[in-house]
Amino acid sequence: MNSLLSIKDLHVSFGLGLETVDAVRGINLEIARGEIVGIVGESGSGKSASMLSVMRLLATTATTRGTVHFAGKELFSASSKEMRGIRGGKIGMIFQDPMTSLNPSFRIGSQIAEAIIRHQHVSTKIAVSKATDLLEVVSIPRPSESMSLFPHEMSGGMKQRVMIAMAIANDPELLIADEPTTALDVTIQAQILEVLKGLRETRNLSIVIITHDLGVVAGLADSVNVMYAGEIVESGDVEGVFYKATHPYSRGLLSCVPRLDIRESALHPIGGDPPKLSEKTPGCSFQPRCKNAIDLCETTSPTLRSSTVTGLKVSCHNPMEPSPQMSESI
Amino acid sequence: MTSHVDQPQSFLIRAFSVGRRPQVAFGLVIALFWLIVLTTVSIWAPYDPLEAVGTRLIAPSMTHLLGTDALGRDVFTRVLYGARESMPIAAAVIVCATVIGTLLGAVAGYAGGWVDAIVMRITDVVMAFPAILLAMAISAALGPGLRNGFIAILIVWWPIYARLVRGQVLSIKQREHVEAAISIGATRRRILQKHVMPMAITPVLVNATMDFGQVVLFLSSLSFLGLGALPPSPEWGSMITEGAKNFYQWWIAVGPGLAILTVVLGFNFLGDGLRDVLDPRSKGDK
Incomplete structure (x- = not known):
C-alpha cells in the first residue's frame, strides 16, 4: 500500500x-x-x-x-x-x-x-x-x-x-x-x-x-469523488466521471453547469432539497430527488461498488446509462 | 485644488493634531502639565507642603495663590505636591490591572471551558459589588494608607479588563486567520500572542488611558473618606476633607477639586483621541 x-x-x-x-x-x-x-x-x-x-x-x-x-x-x-x-x-x-x-x-x-x-x-x-x-x-x-x-x-x-x-x-x-x-x-x-x-x-x-x-x-x-449528503456517491478518474457518470446525482451536477457549446439555453437544476443530515433514512439519501428511483432505493441504502460498464465506482441501485451524447460533446 | 488622498502620517501626529481634535490637544497639555509638576515640583515649589508657612486660613493672595489651610500650610503648594501622591499610584493601578486583567481575560477567552468559567465567575463576584463599597471594605480591613488603597482599587479594577479582553479574544479567535495559523501548525501560545492579542489590545489601551483619571478620582474618594492617604500627606481627597471641615474657607477644597477635575477630564480626552486613531471604524475626522 x-x-x-x-x-x-x-x-x-x-x-x-x-x-x-x-x-x-x-x-x-x-x-x-x-x-x-x-x-x-x-x-x-x-x-x-x-x-x-x-x-x-x-x-x-x-x-x-x-x-x-x-x-x-x-x-x-x-x-x-x-x-x-x-x-x-x-x-x-x-x-x-x-x-x-x-x-x-x-x-x-x-x-x-x-x-x-x-x-x-x-x-x-x-x-x-x-x-x-x-x-x-x-x-x-x-x-x-x-x-x-x-x-x-x-x-x-x-x-x-x-x-x-x-x-x-x-x-x-x-x-x-x-x-x-x-x-x-x-x-x-x-x-x-x-x-x-x-x-x-x-x-x-x-x-x-x-x-x-x-x-x-x-x-x-486526476480523479474525482462526488459527494452527496456525507457519502461518496461516485468516484473515478476525471475523464470517466465527466464523460461516463452514471449516478443520477453526478449527472445532475454536470447538467447544472452552463455550457456555451450546446445550443440549448435551459439549465437542469436538481429538483428538491438536500436531505436533513440529522435524520437517518433507511434508503438512498438521494432517492427523494432522484428521477431514476426504484422501489429498492426507498428501503435499502446502496453501497459504493465498481461498475463493470464504466470502470467507475458508483453507489446506486439503478444507475443511468452512460450518455453517448455527453462523451461526444465534451 | 487640494488632493484629498490621505498621506500616511505618523500615528502621534494624527492622534494629536490640534486642528482636528482640539479636546485631544487639551488632554495632552493637561497630561503633560501634571507630568512636569509631578517630576519637578520639589525644585520650584514656593513652600514646603508639610510646614506651616503663614497664619491659619488666609484667603488667596499673591503670596499664597490658594490661601492657607487650617494649619497654616500653603494650599497651592499642597495641590502641586498632591500629584506626587495620587498619580504614581493611579499609574501603578492601571498597569497592574491591565496586565492581570489582560492575561486572565486572554487565557479565559482562548482556553474556554472550565478555565473560562472560573475566571469569569471571579470577575462576576467582584463586579457584583458596587466598586466603591468593595474598595472601602477592603481598605478598611487592611487599614488606611495609600499602599492599601492601591491594593483595594486594584482588586476592584482588574475584572473590567479581564471582561474586555475576553470578549475581544472570543471574537478574534473565530476569525479565519487564526484557523489558518492553526493549519500551519502554530502553537496555542503563539497564536494567542501573535495572532489574537495584537488585535485585542486596542480597546485595552484606550480604556486604560481613560481609566487613569477615574482611578485618581477613586483614590481621592477613598482618601476623602479617610481610608486612603494619611493626614499630613498632601493627597487631594484628604485635602478636600479638610476643606469640608472649614466650609467657609472655600479655597481649601477648590484647589484639589480642580486638580482632580483636570486630571479626569484630560485623560478622558486623551483616551478619546487614542481611540480615534487606533480604531479605524470610528474615524474622528469629519
Missing part, C-alpha cells in the same frame, strides 16, 4: 442542540503521492468537514469516527503536539477566503517566515530568504519588495498566492485546498490553478481539491 493519505470509514457528526448532524457518513478515500484528487458536491455535502477532520481542525462540537492514515501514521490517535508538527509541516492547507485568512496586522513576509521558522527551526534571515523564494514560486511579481506588504495592500489573487506560499513553505507532502478559487474571479482562478499544477510537477505534491466548481476539477484533478 503506497498511498499517502488513506481514509477509512470516516464519520463526522456535529452535536447541534439535541440533535446530531451526521455531516460525513462513512467515506473511504485513497490518495497516492503526486496525485490530485477532486472532491465535488454541493454545500453541506460534507466535503470540507471530511478534510478538516483529517487536519483535526473541526470545532470541538464535532465527533469523528474511522481512521485516517497519513504516510503510515494514524492521525486521529496522534497527540496534539504531533498534529501541530503535521499541520503546516507535512500537510498544508489553503482556505476559501484569502481576504480573511491572513493576519491583517503583520506583513506577509513575516507571516510566511513564521511558518518556516516554526517547522524548520532556522534563523530569521534564512527564513526570510526562503519566504522570498516561495513568493517567486507562486509567481508574485517583485518578491523581495512584496515581502513587506500588508495583506490589505494586496489583491485577492495575490493573497491567495501568499496563502499557497505559506501552505507549501515546509515542503508538505499533501496540500488540502478547500475551495481555493471560490472567492476569486475566473482569470485569477486560472492562474492559481496553474500555480497548483506547477507545484505537483516540481515537488510531486499530492493535492486534495475541494470545490463545487466542476470546471476547476476538470482542469486540475
Whole structure:
C-alpha cells in the first residue's frame, strides 16, 4: 500500500442542540503521492468537514469516527503536539477566503517566515530568504519588495498566492485546498490553478481539491469523488466521471453547469432539497430527488461498488446509462 | 485644488493634531502639565507642603495663590505636591490591572471551558459589588494608607479588563486567520500572542488611558473618606476633607477639586483621541 493519505470509514457528526448532524457518513478515500484528487458536491455535502477532520481542525462540537492514515501514521490517535508538527509541516492547507485568512496586522513576509521558522527551526534571515523564494514560486511579481506588504495592500489573487506560499513553505507532502478559487474571479482562478499544477510537477505534491466548481476539477484533478449528503456517491478518474457518470446525482451536477457549446439555453437544476443530515433514512439519501428511483432505493441504502460498464465506482441501485451524447460533446 | 488622498502620517501626529481634535490637544497639555509638576515640583515649589508657612486660613493672595489651610500650610503648594501622591499610584493601578486583567481575560477567552468559567465567575463576584463599597471594605480591613488603597482599587479594577479582553479574544479567535495559523501548525501560545492579542489590545489601551483619571478620582474618594492617604500627606481627597471641615474657607477644597477635575477630564480626552486613531471604524475626522 503506497498511498499517502488513506481514509477509512470516516464519520463526522456535529452535536447541534439535541440533535446530531451526521455531516460525513462513512467515506473511504485513497490518495497516492503526486496525485490530485477532486472532491465535488454541493454545500453541506460534507466535503470540507471530511478534510478538516483529517487536519483535526473541526470545532470541538464535532465527533469523528474511522481512521485516517497519513504516510503510515494514524492521525486521529496522534497527540496534539504531533498534529501541530503535521499541520503546516507535512500537510498544508489553503482556505476559501484569502481576504480573511491572513493576519491583517503583520506583513506577509513575516507571516510566511513564521511558518518556516516554526517547522524548520532556522534563523530569521534564512527564513526570510526562503519566504522570498516561495513568493517567486507562486509567481508574485517583485518578491523581495512584496515581502513587506500588508495583506490589505494586496489583491485577492495575490493573497491567495501568499496563502499557497505559506501552505507549501515546509515542503508538505499533501496540500488540502478547500475551495481555493471560490472567492476569486475566473482569470485569477486560472492562474492559481496553474500555480497548483506547477507545484505537483516540481515537488510531486499530492493535492486534495475541494470545490463545487466542476470546471476547476476538470482542469486540475486526476480523479474525482462526488459527494452527496456525507457519502461518496461516485468516484473515478476525471475523464470517466465527466464523460461516463452514471449516478443520477453526478449527472445532475454536470447538467447544472452552463455550457456555451450546446445550443440549448435551459439549465437542469436538481429538483428538491438536500436531505436533513440529522435524520437517518433507511434508503438512498438521494432517492427523494432522484428521477431514476426504484422501489429498492426507498428501503435499502446502496453501497459504493465498481461498475463493470464504466470502470467507475458508483453507489446506486439503478444507475443511468452512460450518455453517448455527453462523451461526444465534451 | 487640494488632493484629498490621505498621506500616511505618523500615528502621534494624527492622534494629536490640534486642528482636528482640539479636546485631544487639551488632554495632552493637561497630561503633560501634571507630568512636569509631578517630576519637578520639589525644585520650584514656593513652600514646603508639610510646614506651616503663614497664619491659619488666609484667603488667596499673591503670596499664597490658594490661601492657607487650617494649619497654616500653603494650599497651592499642597495641590502641586498632591500629584506626587495620587498619580504614581493611579499609574501603578492601571498597569497592574491591565496586565492581570489582560492575561486572565486572554487565557479565559482562548482556553474556554472550565478555565473560562472560573475566571469569569471571579470577575462576576467582584463586579457584583458596587466598586466603591468593595474598595472601602477592603481598605478598611487592611487599614488606611495609600499602599492599601492601591491594593483595594486594584482588586476592584482588574475584572473590567479581564471582561474586555475576553470578549475581544472570543471574537478574534473565530476569525479565519487564526484557523489558518492553526493549519500551519502554530502553537496555542503563539497564536494567542501573535495572532489574537495584537488585535485585542486596542480597546485595552484606550480604556486604560481613560481609566487613569477615574482611578485618581477613586483614590481621592477613598482618601476623602479617610481610608486612603494619611493626614499630613498632601493627597487631594484628604485635602478636600479638610476643606469640608472649614466650609467657609472655600479655597481649601477648590484647589484639589480642580486638580482632580483636570486630571479626569484630560485623560478622558486623551483616551478619546487614542481611540480615534487606533480604531479605524470610528474615524474622528469629519
